Amino acid sequence: MPFYDLSPASPFLLGTAGYPSPEILQQAIIASGTEIITVSLRREGAAGGAFRELLQQLNTRVLPNTAGCHTVKEAVTTAHMARELFNTRWIKLEVIAHADTLQPDPFALVEAARILSDDGFQVFPYTTEDLVIGEKLLEAGCQLLMPWGAPIGSGQGLRNIDGLRTMRAWFKDIPLIIDAGIGAPSQAALAMELGFDGILLNTAVAKAGDPVQMASAFQQAIRAGQQAWQAGLMEKRDMAVASTPIFGLAEFGQ
Numbered sequence: 001m002p003f004y005d006l007s008p009a010s011p012f013l014l015g016t017a018g019y020p021s022p023e024i025l026q027q028a029i030i031a032s033g034t035e036i037i038t039v040s041l042r043r044e045g046a047a048g049g050a051f052r053e054l055l056q057q058l059n060t061r062v063l064p065n066t067a068g069c070h071t072v073k074e075a076v077t078t079a080h081m082a083r084e085l086f087n088t089r090w091i092k093l094e095v096i097a098h099a100d101t102l103q104p105d106p107f108a109l110v111e112a113a114r115i116l117s118d119d120g121f122q123v124f125p126y127t128t129e130d131l132v133i134g135e136k137l138l139e140a141g142c143q144l145l146m147p148w149g150a151p152i153g154s155g156q157g158l159r160n161i162d163g164l165r166t167m168r169a170w171f172k173d174i175p176l177i178i179d180a181g182i183g184a185p186s187q188a189a190l191a192m193e194l195g196f197d198g199i200l201l202n203t204a205v206a207k208a209g210d211p212v213q214m215a216s217a218f219q220q221a222i223r224a225g226q227q228a229w230q231a232g233l234m235e236k237r238d239m240a241v242a243s244t245p246i247f248g249l250a251e252f253g254q
């Protein structure tokens with residue numbers, strides 16, 4: 001499905017924070033095959049021009065994010081700075097409620113999404129699997145939703161599979177990207193098998209023993225999950241169903 005003005009060939013979106021070195025970050029981005037990387041304005045501010053130079057060498061689009069923002073005002077101001085700095089209308093909108101859970105503040109998120117959409121931004125909102133919040137975000141002008149798998153940095157995978165499955169069915173024509181909490185390639189594959197359109201993750205790659213190899217592992221798992229969804233998974237059954245036909249089998253006498 002198209003993400004605003006881009007239909008990425010790769011459904012893998014990668015975060016750029018917390019890598020052992022800029023070189024490893026660069027190699028991980030290449031190994032991931034991603035076309036979209038997300039950059040925190042605070043991180044970019046801290047690293048400065050060298051980081052921007054590194055980004056320019058890569059064939060990727062930048063999705064700036066408002067990581068670390070706790071209020072509507074902070075998020076809107078950060079989005080405006082991002083638009084200036086990266087020359088893009090895209091913004092991954094995070095408005096965090098608590099410093100300890102890092103869960104989104106749904107009320108502030110919807111308000112900030114409305115302000116930014118009205119101002120011409122294309123908002124990628126980091127949200128939960130709650131259907132009502134999803135509807136409010138769409139009403140506010142968002143064209144896609146980014147539900148969490150689990151809290152940021154937790155690596156717990158899909159904590160509410162039933163809720164995410166319901167969300168997929170409810171918003172069947174809206175691009176849905178799982179954002180945050182993915183810890184292993186198998187979890188990302190599962191999300192894609194459920195029909196999600198993409199995965200955004202950071203910590204599982206940045207903090208891996210070998211981030212470059214892990215980026216490649218995620219790329220393959222995400223592709224495999226996507227292919228499985230497109231191919232159509234078999235339905236689960238309560239009882240055994242013989243996979244080998246018995247018609248035509250030889251009969252043995254006594």
Ligand SMILES: CC(=O)[C@@H](O)[C@H](O)COP(=O)(O)O
Nearest residue numbers: 015152153180181201202203
């Ligand atoms: C980089 C970024 O945008 C994070 O805020 C994002 O939510 C990723 O979360 P994980 O680090 O859990 O993958």
